[in-house]
Amino acid sequence: MKNSTKKIVALTMGISAGIVGAVSAGTLIGYAVDHSNYKKEKLWIENNIKYLKESNQKLKEKDNKLKEIWKKYENEAWLSSLWNELSLCQTQIDSNEKLIKDLQGIIDQHSSYHLGHHFGNKSYMRTVKHSNEKKIIQNLLPEMVERTKQVINQSEYENIKKSIQDFVVRSNDLLTLKTADEKFVDANSKSELNSLELKIKDYQNTLSKIEEEALSSNTKPNISTEMINKAADFIKSDFHVWNDKIIKKYVKKDGLIKKFMSNIDKIEELSAKIEDANTIASNNSPILNPINAVKKILLSRFDSNNYDVILENGGVLVNRSVIIKDIIKACKTLEQSYGNTKEYINRYVNTFVKTIESTKLFNKSQILDLSSKSLTPIVNALNEFNSFIESSNQISFEKLDEFINKIQFILNAENDLTTSIQSVIKEFLNAYISNVDSI
Numbered sequence: 001m002k003n004s005t006k007k008i009v010a011l012t013m014g015i016s017a018g019i020v021g022a023v024s025a026g027t028l029i030g031y032a033v034d035h036s037n038y039k040k041e042k043l044w045i046e047n048n049i050k051y052l053k054e055s056n057q058k059l060k061e062k063d064n065k066l067k068e069i070w071k072k073y074e075n076e077a078w079l080s081s082l083w084n085e086l087s088l089c090q091t092q093i094d095s096n097e098k099l100i101k102d103l104q105g106i107i108d109q110h111s112s113y114h115l116g117h118h119f120g121n122k123s124y125m126r127t128v129k130h131s132n133e134k135k136i137i138q139n140l141l142p143e144m145v146e147r148t149k150q151v152i153n154q155s156e157y158e159n160i161k162k163s164i165q166d167f168v169v170r171s172n173d174l175l176t177l178k179t180a181d182e183k184f185v186d187a188n189s190k191s192e193l194n195s196l197e198l199k200i201k202d203y204q205n206t207l208s209k210i211e212e213e214a215l216s217s218n219t220k221p222n223i224s225t226e227m228i229n230k231a232a233d234f235i236k237s238d239f240h241v242w243n244d245k246i247i248k249k250y251v252k253k254d255g256l257i258k259k260f261m262s263n264i265d266k267i268e269e270l271s272a273k274i275e276d277a278n279t280i281a282s283n284n285s286p287i288l289n290p291i292n293a294v295k296k297i298l299l300s301r302f303d304s305n306n307y308d309v310i311l312e313n314g315g316v317l318v319n320r321s322v323i324i325k326d327i328i329k330a331c332k333t334l335e336q337s338y339g340n341t342k343e344y345i346n347r348y349v350n351t352f353v354k355t356i357e358s359t360k361l362f363n364k365s366q367i368l369d370l371s372s373k374s375l376t377p378i379v380n381a382l383n384e385f386n387s388f389i390e391s392s393n394q395i396s397f398e399k400l401d402e403f404i405n406k407i408q409f410i411l412n413a414e415n416d417l418t419t420s421i422q423s424v425i426k427e428f429l430n431a432y433i434s435n436v437d438s439i
Helices: 003-073 077-086 088-109 122-126 128-153 156-179 187-216 225-246 256-274 277-281 288-299 320-359 376-390 396-438
Strands: none
Touching (some): 156 225, 225 320, 256 288
16 A cells, blocks of 8 residues: 555544544533433422422411311301312312322333433423423422412411401491481391491401510411401301391392382283373383382392392492492382372372262162262272371382282272172163163
8 A cells, every 4th residue: 555545544534533533422412411401300390399298298287277276167158258268278288289290290201311302301391292291390380389388478367367358348338237227227237237346346456466466576467266256256247137137038039029020010910000001101101110110220139030139240249238228229219109109099099089979979869879889998998098108117118018909909999889880870771771661
């Protein structure tokens, strides 16, 4: 082999060896980096699993303390919503346990290292196939760790105080009914509202005592059994005075609202007997228009299926004082219908009475003898009806049944008297015609 050829071969071998060496070194470095990323990510996940497990133990301890304070009320339906809102520890424990299970499944799946095929490799995690793993590790895990820290560090006292404050606000709104008309909020209910006011003050005094003690000892205020007992006391009192005293007679299937709705057809029938048909047809009825207005008000405040009061509208709580104000408004509107009905029924009866009196129909004569008939029953019924309408012992909803019955009685009395008169006249005419035919 020539010297020049030997040099070329030597040079070629040197270059090839250099390339192989460079490739081998690059591969080794890439492998080392990828393996390091795998170990780091695995260790990070394992450390977070450990943190979540330890945190769950702390959350359980907090949850047990809360349950110990609340155990007295665990079967009280009227406080269950408050407890559900405050019981964040168990909710977080459940979420953490599910995440731990998912993370452990991912680790088990990648228990053995495979170059480029693991949760520490960005290209691997970017693929659609592994998007769920990416979501769990990169999004859900940091979020859950942060949320767990918040629940552990949060002040139960401040959270519970904030939640109970919502009840305080609603109770204070209820207290404004102390000045309402006694026909809607009677003396007994007002006495219970006074008691509720004292219980709210008692609860607030307990909060002041807790916060003063914490301030003097340079610590954070802590929830206490006394705090919950005082809160439960005024909340229970609130529910009682509202459900059992103030709103009770209006709601449910046997309440005044259902009774009104069920009697609308009867009122329309009575209106048709004493009002002009054209007035009704033109929607200008002084009797029916207020009735329809009352119906509209009530359907905005009461469920049309079971006639329960609507306390929430579009996710916003409705002030109970507003509900009572609308009931009062509906009652006054119904009174307008009663007043207008009174005018019509008086005009109707008085026209009938004047017609009888002007014709002296009930005076005994040689032709007709209607002296046994009398206007007294219908006049007395009208006077009784007028006195009933003018009385203020009951609210208009409570008057409804008697209102309908008294009108019906007057109309029946007028109809019976008219029928009786017509019968006597008919008998006279038949006898007269018979006598004429016999001549």
